[in-house]
Amino acid sequence: MNILFIGDIFGSAGRRIVREHIGHVREAHNVDLTIANVENAAGGFGVTPAIAEEIFALGADVLTTGNHVWDKKELIDYLNSVPPQSAERPRRVLRPANFPLGSPGYGVYEGVTASGVDYAVIQLQGRVFMTPIDDPFRTADSFFASIRAKVIVVDFHAEATSEKAAMGWYLDGRVTAVLGTHTHVPTADERILPGGTAYQTDVGMSGPYDSIIGVEKDLVLHKFLTAMPGKFEAAKGNPKMCAALVACDPATGRATAIQRIALGE
Numbered sequence: 006m007n008i009l010f011i012g013d014i015f016g017s018a019g020r021r022i023v024r025e026h027i028g029h030v031r032e033a034h035n036v037d038l039t040i041a042n043v044e045n046a047a048g049g050f051g052v053t054p055a056i057a058e059e060i061f062a063l064g065a066d067v068l069t070t071g072n073h074v075w076d077k078k079e080l081i082d083y084l085n086s087v088p089p090q091s092a093e094r095p096r097r098v099l100r101p102a103n104f105p106l107g108s109p110g111y112g113v114y115e116g117v118t119a120s121g122v123d124y125a126v127i128q129l130q131g132r133v134f135m136t137p138i139d140d141p142f143r144t145a146d147s148f149f150a151s152i153r154a155k156v157i158v159v160d161f162h163a164e165a166t167s168e169k170a171a172m173g174w175y176l177d178g179r180v181t182a183v184l185g186t187h188t189h190v191p192t193a194d195e196r197i198l199p200g201g202t203a204y205q206t207d208v209g210m211s212g213p214y215d216s217i218i219g220v221e222k223d224l225v226l227h228k229f230l231t232a233m234p235g236k237f238e239a240a241k242g243n244p245k246m247c248a249a250l251v252a253c254d255p256a257t258g259r260a261t262a263i264q265r266i267a268l269g270e
């Protein structure tokens with residue numbers, strides 16, 4: 006079974022490059038399950054219902070987000086528009102599971118692929134150099150008693166490499182993959198951990214690389230040079246789709262291979 010995980014889609018340039026490549030990558034690698042992080046898909050800040058629908062229409066099965074999830078407030082009504090048991094698209098947009106109790110939406114989705122394999126996607130967010138929220142490690146533990154699927158993919162949306170590596174080792178042997186998002190730079194450490202979990206510290210952004218992590222360079226430089234507030238705008242230049250391809254045994258959920266991909270224009 007093959008899983009395609011697309012890193013943070015950033016702005017219109019990110020959506021365009023994903024539109025260009027997602028189809029042929031899914032076909033060439035016989036992808037059974039496609040997951041995309043969309044926390045920056047709407048101009049760099051959050052995701053709207055219309056953009057979520059657009060990315061589902063390209064072939065994504067589950068969308069994950071992160072710290073930018075509430076940037077577009079219309080997303081809240083979209084997430085709330087279906088009951089928890091639903092398999093409709095709004096239920097397949099996740100926010101980090103360790104957000105405070107009572108947050109809108111869900112951090113876990115359990116589904117079935119077209120070929121009949123049960124899977125689960127869990128999203129967690131780190132706490133190092135980020136807004137402190139509930140413990141992502143204990144939150145992960147809390148799901149394993151109830152999830153039936155063997156194939157489990159974790160999007161760990163975190164800033165610190167150490168916290169991400171810790172999560173990889175913590176969940177090794179319990180999930181199919183721990184894939185990092187949020188820092189927007191792909192790391193060259195993809196591997197299969199000894200327990201059979203595919204790991205990559207950060208899958209990288211699917212967006213404009215002539216930028217400072219997605220944002221127009223001049224605007225970020227101005228902020229660093231003057232410490233003045235300013236409006237950030239999504240850059241456009243040099244877009245790449247960064248993703249991880251994970252192969253696994255659907256019977257056990259153990260990963261057998263992980264490959265990093267970066268596709269430009």
Ligand SMILES: [Fe+2]
Pocket residue numbers: 013044045071186187188189
């Ligand atoms: Fe991001």
Ligand SMILES: [Fe+2]
Pocket residue numbers: 044071072073162186187188
């Ligand atoms: Fe983020």
